[in-house]
Structures are given as C-alpha cells and as structure tokens.
Amino acid sequence: MGFTKMGPFVKWAGGKTQLLEKLHDRVPNKYGTYYEPFIGGGALMLHERPQSAIISDVNEQLINVYRQLQTEPRSVIRAVNKIDEHPCDKEYYLQMREEYNRKISNHELDAECAGLMIWINKHCFNGLYRVNGKGLFNVPYNNKQSGKSIDEVNLMSIGYYLKNAKVEILCQDFEEICQGVKSGDFVYFDSPYIPVSKTADFTDYTKDGFSYEDHVRLAELFKRLDSAGAKVMLSNHDVPLVYELYQGFRIENVDVKRFINSDASKREGKEVIITNYEV
Numbered sequence: 001m002g003f004t005k006m007g008p009f010v011k012w013a014g015g016k017t018q019l020l021e022k023l024h025d026r027v028p029n030k031y032g033t034y035y036e037p038f039i040g041g042g043a044l045m046l047h048e049r050p051q052s053a054i055i056s057d058v059n060e061q062l063i064n065v066y067r068q069l070q071t072e073p074r075s076v077i078r079a080v081n082k083i084d085e086h087p088c089d090k091e092y093y094l095q096m097r098e099e100y101n102r103k104i105s106n107h108e109l110d111a112e113c114a115g116l117m118i119w120i121n122k123h124c125f126n127g128l129y130r131v132n133g134k135g136l137f138n139v140p141y142n143n144k145q146s147g148k149s150i151d152e153v154n155l156m157s158i159g160y161y162l163k164n165a166k167v168e169i170l171c172q173d174f175e176e177i178c179q180g181v182k183s184g185d186f187v188y189f190d191s192p193y194i195p196v197s198k199t200a201d202f203t204d205y206t207k208d209g210f211s212y213e214d215h216v217r218l219a220e221l222f223k224r225l226d227s228a229g230a231k232v233m234l235s236n237h238d239v240p241l242v243y244e245l246y247q248g249f250r251i252e253n254v255d256v257k258r259f260i261n262s263d264a265s266k267r268e269g270k271e272v273i274i275t276n277y278e279v
C-alpha cells in the first residue's frame with residue numbers, strides 16, 4: 001500500500017489544517033530529523049511525511065492512538081467499527097464515555113482504548129478534550145447522530161506511514177524530547193496558545209495547564225536550539241507577549257478562521273509564525 005493523502009484522525013483544539021499551506025511553505029527543504037513536541041492532531045507532520053521524526057505530546061491517550069496505529073491499525077479500525085454498529089444517542093455516548101474512563105483508570109492503553117478515543121472525539125461537544133481532577137474525560141455529547149466515525153483509508157495510511165518511516169512516538173514534556181536535537185534538524189512547536197485577552201492588563205496566561213512559565217521555558221528552549229544550529233518554527237496567537245519572548249527572530253502575521261470555538265466572535269483572529277531562518 002502506498003501513501004494516499006493523510007490528515008488528522010481527531011479534531012483537535014489548535015488543529016493546524018487551516019494554517020497548513022502557510023506552515024508547509026516555511027518548512028525547510030532539507031533537514032535531518034523532524035521534531036514535533038506538541039503533536040496534537042499532527043496536521044503538519046501528516047502533510048510533510050518526514051522520513052525520520054520524533055513526535056510527542058503529554059496527552060497519554062492521544063499518544064496511545066499514534067502508537068496503536070503504528071503497530072496495529074486494523075485493530076483500531078475494528079474497535080471503532082464495532083462501536084459504530086450501534087446508533088449514537090446520548091445514552092450510548094455516556095456509556096462509551098464510561099467505558100473509556102474505565103480504561104483510563106485501569107491504564108489499559110490498547111487498540112480498544114484508541115478506538116474509543118477516536119470515536120468519542122467524533123461524538124463529543126466540539127471535539128474538545130477535557131479531563132477532571134482525577135484525569136477522567138468529562139466532555140458532553142454533541143447531540144449529533146452521525147454515520148461512520150472514521151475514514152479507514154486515512155487510518156491505514158497513517159499506520160503505514162508511522163510504521164515505515166522512522167517515527168519515534170513519545171509521551172514527554174516538550175523540553176525533554178528536544179534533548180537530542182542536533183544541528184540541521186527541524187523543530188516545529190505548536191504549544192497551547194497564549195490566550196488573547198480583551199483587557200490590556202490581563203495577566204493570566206495559563207490555558208490548558210500551560211502557564212506563563214511554560215511559555216518562557218519554551219522561548220528559552222527556542223533560543224538554545226537556535227544556538228545549536230537547528231531550524232526552528234513556532235506558531236502562536238498574535239499577542240504582545242510573543243514579540244517580547246521572540247524578539248530578534250522572524251515573526252510573520254497570518255489570518256486564520258477558527259472553527260473549534262463555540263463562540264462565533266472568537267472564530268477569527270491573527271496568528272504568528274516565527275522562524276529562526278530565512279524562508
């Protein structure tokens with residue numbers, strides 16, 4: 001089986017499908033290993049299909065899906081199709097969510113758990129991923145009936161790619177996975193966004209558990225990787241903090257429409273793409 005066009009298997013907050021062409025235009029023509037420490041839905045990696053890559057995310061369930069697809073994509077497809085045999089309504093959704101949470105509690109990171117994660121992403125409100133203090137998934141049903149929850153060809157292609165290219169899949173903090181970055185490697189950072197504030201004196205930068213200190217830590221890492229000779233690209237909201245943290249690097253503004261936000265007024269905005277090299 002060859003490569004067909006691949007895309008994310010989940011709808012993910014901050015998913016990069018919209019910015020894809022702009023990001024693609026800025027990926028260097030030549031690089032060693034591709035690093036993506038905040039892989040999320042993986043839109044850019046699945047578009048670029050690097051032959052050697054190291055990807056990571058702190059979301060253990062998401063990483064389990066990548067790992068299961070790498071080793072047994074057919075079992076993941078079978079798991080989703082089995083759940084799809086029953087039409088979806090609120091009661092069924094809650095039943096599946098309970099089963100998913102049982103697996104999370106028991107740490108059962110298998111193909112069924114990956115199938116549940118993909119299915120739930122399709123049927124939960126806005127494709128959100130949110131857990132409570134105990135780590136249990138608590139997003140409500142999206143109240144939509146839908147037919148098949150997956151594109152089997154897409155999942156098989158992703159599985160084929162992950163297996164046949166040299167892709168290492170880790171579940172670690174972004175700083176840790178970058179320890180092995182060498183001169184000539186390419187790193188793409190798409191961290192949780194810095195929130196766009198309505199008031200100038202708004203100072204709470206924490207969103208999705210990613211704090212101001214994490215953004216500073218990321219900017220410091222960006223500078224270290226730059227000094228080490230890596231090519232580094234980063235995307236974020238177009239907010240003042242970004243200009244402070246990345247002063248001296250190339251910062252470009254780009255327009256995007258954000259579909260994942262339920263609030264229509266927040267669906268359009270400006271983002272930045274920062275690089276430490278000439279495009």
Ligand SMILES: C[S@@+](CC[C@H](N)C(=O)[O-])C[C@H]1O[C@@H](n2cnc3c(N)ncnc32)[C@H](O)[C@@H]1O
Nearest residue numbers: 012014015016038040041042043058173174190
């Ligand atoms: C904006 S999303 C990435 C979106 C992705 N580029 C896409 O196309 O879907 C940010 C990701 O960072 C992950 N994350 C949050 N904190 C992290 C950390 N300290 N280290 C690594 N990943 C982290 C989240 O789980 C989330 O999947």
